[in-house]
Amino acid sequence: MAEPTFAFLGTDAEGRPKWLVFPCQRPGQPGEQCQIALRPSQHNAVGASWAWDGNRDAPTITPSIDCSRVCGWHGWLTAGQFRTA
Numbered sequence: 001m002a003e004p005t006f007a008f009l010g011t012d013a014e015g016r017p018k019w020l021v022f023p024c025q026r027p028g029q030p031g032e033q034c035q036i037a038l039r040p041s042q043h044n045a046v047g048a049s050w051a052w053d054g055n056r057d058a059p060t061i062t063p064s065i066d067c068s069r070v071c072g073w074h075g076w077l078t079a080g081q082f083r084t085a
């Protein structure tokens, strides 16, 4: 299985990326991309944001990613690996 790929978009005043783009984990949506706001920024419609450990190749994101408003997936991203809740 191929390793998931991650993209970091935007840069805040401190040089930190604002967004993480990741392959959607909902079954049946291959190729779809989902996006979350990284702390300390809050950019999305619901004002939610996530902590990132700074690892670009194998990121850890906390708390769990609730993509239910977007694609329906909810789970964890730890050391670059997805786990469905």
Ligand SMILES: [Zn+2]
Binding pocket: 024, 025, 026, 033, 034, 067, 070, 071, 072, 073
């Ligand atoms: Zn998604």
